[in-house]
Amino acid sequence: MRRPRPAIRLSAWLASVSLIGLASGAAARAQVPAPAAGQALPQPLAMPPAIPAPRDIAYPGTLGLEVNATDLDRHVFSVTETIPVPDEIARSGGDMVLLYPKWLPGNHSPSGPIDQFGGLVVSAEGKPLAWARDTVDVYAFHVPVPKGAKSLEAKFQFLSPITREEGRVVMTPDLLNLQWNATALYPAGYFSRDIKVDARVVLPEGWGYGTALRPLKAQRDDGARLAPIAFQTVDFATLVDSPLFAGRYYRKIDLTPSGSNAPVSLDLFADTPDSLDATPAQIAAHRALVTQAYLLFGSHHYAHYDFLLALTKQLGGIGLEHHQSSENSGPPGYFTEWDKTFPMRDLLAHEYTHSWNGKFRRPADLWAPNFDVPERDSLLWVYEGQTQYWGYVLAARAGLITADQARDAIAAVAAAYDNRAGRLWRPVQDTTNDPIIAQRAPLSWTSWQRSEDYYSEGQLIWLDADTLIRKLSGDRHSLDDFAARFFGVDSGSYVTAPYKFEDVVAALNAVQPYDWASFLRARLDRVGPGAPLDGLAQGGWKLVYTETPTPYLKAYQDERKLHDYSYSIGLRLDNDAHLTDVAWGGPAWKAGLARDATLLAVNGVAYTPERLSAAITAAKPDKGAPGQALTLLVKAGERYRTVSLDYHGGLRYPHLERIDGAQDRLDQILASRK
Template identity: 45%
Template sequence: MTGLCLGAISALMTSPAMGAPPPPPPPPSLPATVLAPAAPDVQTWPGTIALEVDATDLAHRLLKVSQRLPIAPAAQGGPLTLYYARFLPGAHGPYGDVARLAGLTVLAGDRRLPWQRDVTDPFAFHLNVPAGVSELQLAFQYTAPVKHGGDRISITREMLGVEWETVLLYPAGPAAAAIRVKPRLRLPVGWQPATALRSPAGQPARAGEDGWVDYAEVGLETLVDSPLFAGRYTKRIELDPPGTPHAVALNLLADEPGQLVATAAQLAAHKALVQQADKLFGHRPYRQYDFLLALSDEFGGIGLEHHESSENGLEADYFSDWDKAIRGRELLPHEYVHAWNGKFRRPADLWTPHYNTPMRNSLLWVYEGLTQYWGHVLAARSGLSTPEQARDRLAAVAADAQARSGRVWRSLQDTTNEATLGPGHTAEWEDWQRSSDYYDEGLLLWLDADTLIREKSGGKKSLDDFARSFFGRTPQQRADGSIQPLTYTFDELVTALNALQPHDWAGFWRERLNRTGTVAPLDGVSHAGWQLRWRTEESRFSAQERGWSGPEGDERPQDMAYSLGLRVTSDGKLDQVYWDSPAFQAGLAAGMQVLAVNERSYRPERLTAAVTANIDGKAPIQLLVKDGDHFFSARIDWRGGLRYPALERVSATPDRLDAIYKAK
C-alpha cells in the first residue's frame, strides 16, 4: 500500500511552486445540534478511511497521524462533523482527552479547509466540504504524557501503547460498526507489535525493516477494541496447543530482555487460566485472543478489557519476584473474563452506537462486579494464586468493605454512576464518599449468590452453571467476521438465575444494591464457612502487596487502616485517613506529614510500637504533624492494638470456599 506521507502534506501546504493560494472558503456554519448517529443498517460511510500513525518520535512522546477520509457525493458541498472519541468502552464514561489532539489540518486536494470546534461539545469538529471533493486529508498529532505523576505514561524508550481512538477522527452519522478503516503503523526500527488486529493475510503482523506494519481493513468498532502494544523487547507465548481453534496468546513486553524470562511453572499457570475459563464458560466468544502484558517500571500500569485482547501493565519483576506479585496475578484473569462478561454479553444500557454517545452504567455491578468475582476465582483455580493467597485477598476485600463508612448515605447502586462523573473529580475521603465500589463489593455480592445457589441446591448447582447458561451462548459473527455483542437487561439476568435456582433474585439484588446502613455485605463469606477476624500481624498477601507499575506505585504505605484509621508512607506523608476514625478525630487528613511519634522522628516501626504500647491506655500516641506551613501535636488514644484482617474457619459448617477455589 502506498503510504500517506505527513511530510508531503506539509510540503503541499507551503510549496512556492503552487503560487498564490486560493482564497479560503468561509468558516463552517455550526449546526443547531451535533448530528445524531444512525443505525448501521440505515446509514454507512462510503469507502474506507486510510489511517497512518507514525510512532517513532519517542523523545517527544508523539504519535503523528495522517488520515484519508472518503466523502460521498451526497455529502459534497455541505457540512461535515468529525468526532474525537469521548465516551470510552472499558472506562464506562467520558474519559477521552481531546486536549491531547494538536496540529489539526484538513486538506481538500491542495486547499486547506477551516474547521470550527463545537461550542458545547469540544469533541466535535465542524467543517464544510467543497463541491466536487471526494476525499479529505487530515493530519494531527497525539501528544502522549511526558511526565510521571500525571496521566499514565504510554510511550517510553522501550515500549509504547496505541489506543486507536486517540489517533482518529471519524464522521458523525453512522454507527462505529458501519465505518471501515485500514490502519497502518510505523514503529522504531527493530520493534515489534502485539495486538488482536491481523495482517491482510490473517496472521499476527510483524514490522518490516523500515518499521511499517500493515493491518487488514476492519470496522471502526473492531479497531477501537483492538489496541496495540509494541516494544524493543517482546516475546509471544502460545497458551494453547498448535492448531487450537480460537487460540490464546500471551504477548510480553519488558524494559529489559531478562524480564521476559518465565519458569515452566509460571507459564503453566497462565495456560491453566485459559483451560479453567474454558471449563467455566464452555466456549470461547472470540476469533482469537491476545493478552498484551507490559512488564515495566516506566510504562504506566493498566488493566483494560477488549473483546479479543486486553491491555495489562504490571511491575517489571512480575516473573522474577513471583511471591510478591500476588494481587497483580488477578489482573489477567479479570480482563480475560471480560471477553465473556462485558464484551460478548453486554448490559443493554452500556451499548452505544459510537464513542460520542453517553453510556449508562446501571449494571456495572454485573459487568465489573461479577468479573471481579470470577477473576478472583480463576486466579485460584489456575494456580496464579494459592488458596491461602486467595483467602488473604478475600479477607482484605471484606475488611475494606466493612470500613466503607459511606454506605450509610450512598448505596452500592449509586456507585455505578462513578464512571459517569468522568475524570478530574477527587475523593480525599474515599471510604466516606465511596468510589467504584461495585468492583470489590460486587465480588462479595456474587460470592453471596454463589454460596446461596450451592446451599439451596444441596451442592448440585453453582454460579459456574450460570456462567455456562448465561454467558456460554454461541456468538454470532457480522459479515466482516467480527463478533456481534449480545446485550442483556436486569430482568433477563433475574430470569436466568431463577431458571438455574428458583429464588427471589429480583428482591435479592434490589435489597443489596439499594440499601444504606452500617452492615457490610459479608453474608457470602459466612455462607462459605468463614468469618472475618482481626490479627496483630499482616497476612502474607497484605505485607507483600504492591501497586501497578510506575514510580507512583512503587511504595506501599504503612497500613494502620483498621486501627488508627490511616495509611502513611515511609517519609510520614498521610496517604489516606478514614472518615471518623481515631486519626480523623485527632484532626488528621490526607496530605499532612507525620514528623515524630512520641517525640522521636517518624519511622514505621516506631508507630507500630506506639500502637501496641497503648493497649492498656497508659501511653496515648503523640504525633508531631506538619500541615503545609503549620505544625501541631495530635493525640490518639487508640487501645485496640494492631488490627489486620484474616479469614477464620467456622467449624461445623461446609467449606464452600474450598469448593469454589478448587480447579475443575
C-alpha cells in the same frame, strides 16, 4: 452539667428567627431594582444545530489511518488520515462533522484525551480547509467540504503525556501503548461498526508488537523509510477495541495448542529483557487460566485472543478489557519475583473474563452506537462486580494464586467494605455513576465519598449469590452454572448481546429458583453499616482481625510502597510518610488529620513504620495496666501540630477464620475444575 433548653422555648426562638429572616429577605428583595419599563430580560441563545445522530447504515468508503509512533523522545504520535466524503455532501459541498472518540469502552466515562489532541490540518485535494470546533461539543469538528471533493485528508498529533502529572505515560524509550481512539477521527452520523478502516502503524526499527489486529503482511523496512505495518480491514469499533503494545524487548508465548481454532497468546513487553524470563511452571499457570475459563463458560467469543502485558515501571499502569485482547501492565518482577507479585495476578483473569462479561454480554444501557453517544453505567455491578469475583476465582483455579492467597485477598476486600463509612449514606448502586462523576480523580475522603465500590462490594454480593445457590440446591448448582447459561451461549460469536436487570434475574432463577430480584436490590440499594458478608458465612468462613498482616497484605503493601493502619488508627501512609488516606470517623479523623499531611514523629521520636506499629501496640491496655499515650507530630502545608489519638485497640489486620462445623464452600469455589 448544663440543662437543655425547654422545647417550647426553642420553638419560640426558631419562630422568631424565621420571622426575622423573612423580614430581612423582603427588605433585600426590595433593594433589587426592577427592570425599566419595556426593558427586555436576557434569554438563552438558541443551541447550534445538533451533531448528526448515528444511523445504522454502511459508511461509503474506507478510512485510511496511518500512525507514526517513532518519536519516542518527544512522546508524539503523528497521524495522517484519509476520510472519504459521502456523495450527498460531495455533490453540493457543505458541512461534514468529524468526531474524536469521547466515551471510551472499559472506561465507562467521557474520558477521550481531547486535551492531548493537536496540530489539526484538514485539506481536500491539497487545499487546506478552515475547520471549526463545535461550540457545544468540543469533541466535534465541522469541516466545510467544497463541492466535488471526494475525500479529506486530516493530519494531527496525539501529544501523549511526558510525565505522569500530565496523565498516563504511553511512550517510553523502550515501550509504547497505542490506543487507536487517541489517534483517529471518524465521521458523525454512522454507527461505529458501519465504518471500515485500513489502519497502519510505523514503529521503531526492530521493535516487536502485539495486538488483536492481524497484519496484511510482515513488512518492516523498504530501505528509504520505516515501512508501516498494515493491518487487515476492520470496522471502527473493532479498531478502537484493539490496542497495540510495542517494545524493544518482546516475547510471545502460545497458551493454546498449535492449530487451535481460537488461539490464545501471552504477548510480553518489558523495560529490560530479563523481565521476560518466565519459567515453565509460570507459563503453565497462564495456560491453565485459559483452560479454567473454558471450563467455566463452556464457550469462547473471539477468533483469537492476545494477553497484552507490559512489565514496566516506565509505562503508565493500565488494566483494560477488550473483546479479543487485554491491555495490562504489571511490575517488572512479575515472573522473576513470583513469590512477591501474587497480589496482582488476578488482573489477567479479570480482563480475560471481560471477553465474556462486558464485551460479549454487555449491559443494554452501556452499549452505544458510536463513541460520542453517552453510556449509562447502572449495571456495572454485573459487568465489573461479577468479573472481579471471577478474577479471584479463576486465578486460584489456574494456580496463578493459591487458595490461601485468594482467601487473604477476600478478607482484605471484606474488611474494606465492612468498615466503609460512606455506606451510611450512599448505596453501592449509586457508585456505578462514579466513572462519570470522578473519572478516578483523587478523592479527599474515599471512605466517606465511596469510589466505584460496585467492583469489590459487587464481588461480595456475587460471593453471597454463589454460596446461597450452593446452599439452596444442596450443592448441586452454583454460580458456575449461571456463568455457563448467561455468558456461554452462541460460542464462537463475538457480536455483542445486551442484557437488562431482568435477564440477570431470569438466568439466576433458571439455575436456582429464589427471589433473586429482591436479593439483589436489597444489597444494591441498602444504606447502613456493614458489608454484605453472608457469602463468607455460607462459605464456612468469618472475618476476624489479628495483630499481624496476612502475607497477601504484606506483599500488597510492599508492591505499592504503603503502610496500612486503616483498621487501627484509621490512616494509610506511603513510604515518604505522607498520609494517603484517612478513614472517615476513625481515630485519626477524630483527631483532625486529613490526607496529604506528613507524619514526622511518634511520641516525640522521628517516625518510622516500625515505631508507629510499636506505639499502637503499646497504647493497648496490658494485664490491667492502661496503655501508653499515642501522639503524632504532623506537618500539613506550613503548619506543624501534635495530635493525640484516643485509640487503645492495638494493631488490626483482616483475616478469614474457619467457622467450626460449617461446610467449607469457599475452598470448593476456589478449587481447580477438571
